[in-house]
Amino acid sequence: MSKSLDFRRARPWEVALTLLALAAPIALPFTAGGDGGFIRKAVAQEMQQADTSRLVTIGGALTEIVYALGEEKRLVARDSTSMYPEEAMKLPDVGYMRALSPEGVIAVNPTAILAVEGSGPADALAVLKSAGIPFETVPEGYDRAAILKKIDAVGTFLGVQEKAKALEEKVGAELDAAIADAAKRPESERKRVLFILSVQNGRIMAAGGHTAADGIIGLAGAINATDGAFEGYKPLTDEAVINAKPDVIMVMRRPGADSSDEEILAHPAISVTPAGQNKAILRMNSLHLLGFGPRTASAISGLNKELYGKSGNVSQ
Incomplete structure (x- = not known):
């Protein structure tokens, strides 16, 4: 009968060899093929998973x-x-x-x-x-x-x-x-929407391409009035606002010192557009409309309804 190794008296190389032998059955699944690969991946994934408790x-x-x-x-x-x-x-x-x-x-x-x-x-x-x-x-x-x-x-x-x-x-x-x-609406009937982020010193900051506003306007069956002329949010000249010919002005409903509907519609450039003449302005919840999260489907349907409704006019 073999004697068990006494670690207190064993030489270093004997201890190392014994530990290697004991570890072999555990290490084998991670080095072998077959199911070992699955086990290896599972353990690696577990090790990489962050602590998300807080x-x-x-x-x-x-x-x-x-x-x-x-x-x-x-x-x-x-x-x-x-x-x-x-x-x-x-x-x-x-x-x-x-x-x-x-x-x-x-x-x-x-x-x-x-x-x-x-x-x-x-x-x-x-x-x-x-x-x-x-x-x-x-x-x-x-x-x-x-x-x-x-x-x-x-x-x-x-x-x-x-x-x-x-x-x-x-x-x-x-x-x-x-x-x-939303896509059922013919292109010829789609409204042109100018999304205004802010109005400062008479300058209108509007949404161009590759913005949340541009995305939701398109998904809701409408057209961004800036027509992809630029990306992001940029100030527009009065001439650019007039040439955009928006049917609807859309702004966010936010607390604070935002311009009132009356102030926006009275802007010299906006006042001569179809939106200004028809007093067509929408205020929407920013997080719901522009968040692009789990509730976006309801945002699409809600904006489509506000834009067109049963009569085809902006709901007031």
């Missing part, structure tokens, strides 16, 4: 997705654009997504941070990423595919891929129905 979300759509997945118990804070659902408002507010203070985020002691692309400023993000807190950036986008990608990214980061898949199927079906309904 999560901060930056971006209203991401916060909505976390709630839609039923994972809201992980949340310890959110940014100021995360105002839906109502329960989210009870969480600490770490500031506006584009003007974050790293100290404010770190103060809530998060184990992970989810931020939508475009959050900032860059130096604040650099501090957060260097703090050793798992940080995931979720790509932004303004179409059906982008919304489903957000859901997938959040679900993967939280380790709830099955829940995310189910939510993608639900949201995807809702989007398909809303988009198909």
Whole structure:
């Protein structure tokens, strides 16, 4: 009968050899083929999964997705654009997504941070990423595919891929129905919509291509009045506003010192457009309309109804 090794008296090479022999049965599945590959991947995935037990979300759509997945118990804070659902408002507010203070985020002691692309400023993000807190950036986008990608990214980061898949199927079906309904309107009947972000010193800041406003206008069966002349948000000359010939002016419903409907419609350039002459102006909820999250299908249907209604006129 062989004697057991006495580690107190064993020489170093004997200890190393014994430990290697003991470890071999455990290591074998990770080096062998067949099912070993599956086991290896599963363990690697487990090792890479971030601790998301104390999560901060930056971006209203991401916060909505976390709630839609039923994972809201992980949340310890959110940014100021995360105002839906109502329960989210009870969480600490770490500031506006584009003007974050790293100290404010770190103060809530998060184990992970989810931020939508475009959050900032860059130096604040650099501090957060260097703090050793798992940080995931979720790509932004303004179409059906982008919304489903957000859901997938959040679900993967939280380790709830099955829940995310189910939510993608639900949201995807809702989007398909809303988009198909809006698309029934003939091109010749589609209204030209000028989205105004702000009016400062008489200059109109409007939405061009590759913006959330441009995306939702198109999905709702209308035309962005700027016709893709530029990307992003830019100030327009009076001549550009007149040439855009908007049928409808759309602005966001926000608290603060926004220009009133009367002030916008009285603008010299707007007053001579079809929208100005017909006093066609819409105020919409910004997070719902431009968030491109789980509720976008209802935003598409709601905007389509506001634009056209039963009579074909903007609802007042």
